[in-house]
Amino acid sequence: MMTLRDLINKLLGRETSSANTARERLQLVLAHDRVDMSSLTTDLLDKMRKEILDVVAKYVEIDFDEVAVSLETEDRMTALVANLPIKRTISGEIKFKKTDKTDKANKDIKK
Amino acid sequence: MGKNTRTILICSGKGGVGKTTLTANLGIALANSGATTAVLDADFGLRNLDLLLGLENRIIYTAQDVLDKNCRLDQALVRHKKEPNLALLPAGDPRMLDWMKPEDMKKISELLSENFDFVLVDCPAGVEDGFKNALAACKEAIVVTNPELSAVRDADRVIGILNTSDIEPIQLVINRVRPNMMASQEMLSIEDVQGILSLPLLGIVLEDEQVIISTNRGEPLTLSDGRSPAKKCYLNVSQRLTNKDVPIIDPKKEGKSLKDKFMRLMQTKVF
Numbered sequence: 001m002m003t004l005r006d007l008i009n010k011l012l013g014r015e016t017s018s019a020n021t022a023r024e025r026l027q028l029v030l031a032h033d034r035v036d037m038s039s040l041t042t043d044l045l046d047k048m049r050k051e052i053l054d055v056v057a058k059y060v061e062i063d064f065d066e067v068a069v070s071l072e073t074e075d076r077m078t079a080l081v082a083n084l085p086i087k088r089t090i091s092g093e094i095k096f097k098k099t100d101k102t103d104k105a106n107k108d109i110k111k
Numbered sequence: 112m113g114k115n116t117r118t119i120l121i122c123s124g125k126g127g128v129g130k131t132t133l134t135a136n137l138g139i140a141l142a143n144s145g146a147t148t149a150v151l152d153a154d155f156g157l158r159n160l161d162l163l164l165g166l167e168n169r170i171i172y173t174a175q176d177v178l179d180k181n182c183r184l185d186q187a188l189v190r191h192k193k194e195p196n197l198a199l200l201p202a203g204d205p206r207m208l209d210w211m212k213p214e215d216m217k218k219i220s221e222l223l224s225e226n227f228d229f230v231l232v233d234c235p236a237g238v239e240d241g242f243k244n245a246l247a248a249c250k251e252a253i254v255v256t257n258p259e260l261s262a263v264r265d266a267d268r269v270i271g272i273l274n275t276s277d278i279e280p281i282q283l284v285i286n287r288v289r290p291n292m293m294a295s296q297e298m299l300s301i302e303d304v305q306g307i308l309s310l311p312l313l314g315i316v317l318e319d320e321q322v323i324i325s326t327n328r329g330e331p332l333t334l335s336d337g338r339s340p341a342k343k344c345y346l347n348v349s350q351r352l353t354n355k356d357v358p359i360i361d362p363k364k365e366g367k368s369l370k371d372k373f374m375r376l377m378q379t380k381v382f
Contacts, residue, residue, distance in 0.1 A: 004379045
């Protein structure tokens with residue numbers, strides 16, 4: 001979205017308004033605060049990551065180099081996002097190519 | 112009376128954003144509309160609600176005395192002479208800092224609920240024990256914030272804690288709004304603050320020097336006859352709280368000078 005003021009500022013090569021700067025700074029600091037506030041410390045997240053992988057690894061072979069488990073915050077919700085690329089099923093049959101992004105599990109944690 | 116009493120926590124996290132001023136003005140406005148209203152100063156370490164209401168010389172007992180059975184509830188309640196539907200109850204004495212527990216506050220709020228339609232609890236700043244005590248006394252909450260970084264950040268922390276409790280609904284009041292600064296985009300907008308905190312907006316209060324004058328006098332604006340921008344806002348919040356179908360005051364429409372109109376033109380969306 002751009003207002004008439006933004007347009008004029010842009011044409012004159014001026015800086016963006018301080019409200020804009022405030023909004024951006026606030027969004028960053030809150031994203032940080034909201035995750036920090038949860039009881040999910042890095043240690044706990046690591047532990048949870050291992051346990052999730054153990055469960056999934058019982059059924060499919062995972063590409064461990066490409067695994068990513070992280071917390072993502074949007075609005076007031078924090079989501080646990082796991083990206084677990086699958087090499088093959090345990091039976092040996094190749095189902096996916098290595099580059100496929102598969103098994104994206106979203107679990108919402110209400111905070 | 113009693114069962115449907117609304118016990119409302121008025122909190123902010125950060126100090127100095129206007130919790131106590133909102134409590135005092137909202138208390139008077141609700142009482143004036145006919146609802147029996149108690150305002151409980153849960154900030155007993157640094158209590159100030161008595162000053163804003165002009166009742167500082169009339170406090171004899173506190174909620175602490177009621178719980179200790181040193182006096183009856185009606186002896187501890189300080190009735191406002193100009194607005195008899197309003198009563199103040201200080202939670203405790205500033206000299207005693209450690210005695211209060213969440214159960215104590217809950218008991219006080221239950222006692223008040225038997226006698227009042229509204230109980231407004233003025234919460235201390237911070238997110239520690241004082242806040243948690245006050246929280247235990249309430250069923251719903253109003254989060255007060257200012258359109259500035261530190262206030263919004265602290266409000267966010269408070270909302271995070273409220274969200275893990277049974278408090279419902281949690282509504283937002285944005286205080287000290289300066290329409291001109293918002294129009295020139297030198298202040299976070301109402302939409303910014305509300306969007307970031309994702310709470311339903313109960314209302315806004317415009318920046319107004321009359322607030323300082325009324326505090327000096329110990330007479331909340333909602334008690335005075337005069338007209339002032341903040342008074343209009345407090346009445347609006349009070350009406351919206353009692354579910355009257357009135358729209359929120361729009362800061363964009365508050366400035367009436369030529370400069371304000373120009374500022375509004377500059378806000379026009381071009382694409």
